[in-house]
Amino acid sequence: DGGITQSPKYLFRKEGQNVTLSCEQNLNHDAMYWYRQDPGQGLRLIYYSQIVNDFQKGDIAEGYSVSREKKESFPLTVTSAQKNPTAFYLCASSRRMEDEKLFFGSGTQLSVL
């Protein structure tokens, strides 16, 4: 079955630590995205990538970094510079950037110890 796999489902970060959230898709989609969800708020875009080896900052990129070395993979690193990292993180993909119908993974809940 095609889809998007995010891992781990739950992740804990210590102060000053960098952590990486995994996102893999086998849908052969060109575009991939990372969103952050906080309680009572909509999904906010962190980073997006239209194609391999290219990515752009979204609305709240500070304290995060990404890479897109392979079409199917778009890992997100939450760095120590992100002062409020506790949130639910969602990875998504679409066939192309022009396609607004996003396919989402099941998310990673990140908490700070």
Next chain:
Amino acid sequence: DQQVKQNSPSLSVQEGRISILNCDYTNSMFDYFLWYKKYPAEGPTFLISISSIKDKNEDGRFTVFLNKSAKHLSLHIVPSQPGDSAVYFCAASVDAGNMLTFGGGTRLMVKP
């Protein structure tokens, strides 16, 4: 400043009745609107969309209405079923290929 707002954080409806979820937006440049449905511990899934050239789009039990002059859209679910209990997000974009802006979500509870 939130450009897409869902002012009702939750809604409770009896099974078989109509559920109406509302969404308001402030950016008049938005011309494509979508609804996503999200179950706990899962990612959102696409439900239905509408472009600004239409004022209604229907798919089975789900109908989305767009009122451009009021900058308002709504999702109607008729009849509501317990399996419809989820969080519903509306989203909007300016032209195809631009980023989606999401509302804060409305939690729908359909009681048997």
